[in-house]
Amino acid sequence: AQSVTQLGSHVSVSEGALVLLRCNYSSSVPPYLFWYVQYPNQGLQLLLKYTTGATLVKGINGFEAEFKKSETSFHLTKPSAHMSDAAEYFCAVSDQAWGGNMLTFGGGTRLMVKP
Amino acid sequence: SQTIHQWPATLVQPVGSPLSLECTVEGTSNPNLYWYRQAAGRGLQLLFYSVGIGQISSEVPQNLSASRPQDRQFILSSKKLLLSDSGFYLCAWKSSTDTQYFGPGTRLTVL
Numbered sequence: 700a701q702s703v704t705q706l707g708s709h710v711s712v713s714e715g716a717l718v719l720l721r722c723n724y725s726s727s728v729p730p731y732l733f734w735y736v737q738y739p740n741q742g743l744q745l746l747l748k749y750t751t752g753a754t755l756v757k758g759i760n761g762f763e764a765e766f767k768k769s770e771t772s773f774h775l776t777k778p779s780a781h782m783s784d785a786a787e788y789f790c791a792v793s794d795q796a797w798g799g800n801m802l803t804f805g806g807g808t809r810l811m812v813k814p
Numbered sequence: 815s816q817t818i819h820q821w822p823a824t825l826v827q828p829v830g831s832p833l834s835l836e837c838t839v840e841g842t843s844n845p846n847l848y849w850y851r852q853a854a855g856r857g858l859q860l861l862f863y864s865v866g867i868g869q870i871s872s873e874v875p876q877n878l879s880a881s882r883p884q885d886r887q888f889i890l891s892s893k894k895l896l897l898s899d900s901g902f903y904l905c906a907w908k909s910s911t912d913t914q915y916f917g918p919g920t921r922l923t924v925l
């Protein structure tokens with residue numbers, strides 16, 4: 700069975716500081732990995748995804764994530780936080796053993812950005 | 815381009831009343847469709863998914879049900895709501911690249 704662990708349910712950074720949101724996964728087959736962002740009372744918006752190929756993936760709003768198979772990690776980073784980045788972020792893994800039909804989500808990390 | 819709609823956006827219902835939430839997708843054919851729930855302070859819980867008309871799989875036993883009467887329509891229902899049904903309900907569709915795209919959600923409050 701797959702699982703996703705997001706370390707830190709709440710992360711606080713200052714505006715302009717590095718953002719690092721951690722995600723570790725377990726999967727019995729090569730995973731597809733996703734990061735989504737959710738603003739209050741809105742649906743989830745896809746930030747970026749890793750399927751195959753280059754392990755450093757760039758997404759929207761200046762975010763990127765690196766797939767590290769040896770560490771079973773897919774951490775999300777952004778060099779400089781903006782106030783508008785304050786939101787909840789979800790990491791997810793898609794199990795290709797089931798034809799990619801199912802996503803398993805982490806518990807989410809709420810990012811707070813201080814002025 | 816594809817779009818996904820959910821309605822209503824918000825709903826306040828008394829305990830024991832029925833429920834019907836609707837999700838429709840435009841710009842794609844025969845998508846996989848999903849219903850998720852976010853309870854307060856908790857992550858996303860997959861409730862149902864559908865790979866085609868009339869085909870529904872349930873992930874969690876509860877007093878909710880789902881139906882897919884048309885290719886791009888997915889409905890979440892209940893005959894009698896419980897307090898614990900309160901939450902934020904999200905519909906999603908899966909693209910050919912195995913990416914799920916989410917609708918704007920429905921905020922349900924059961925009083």
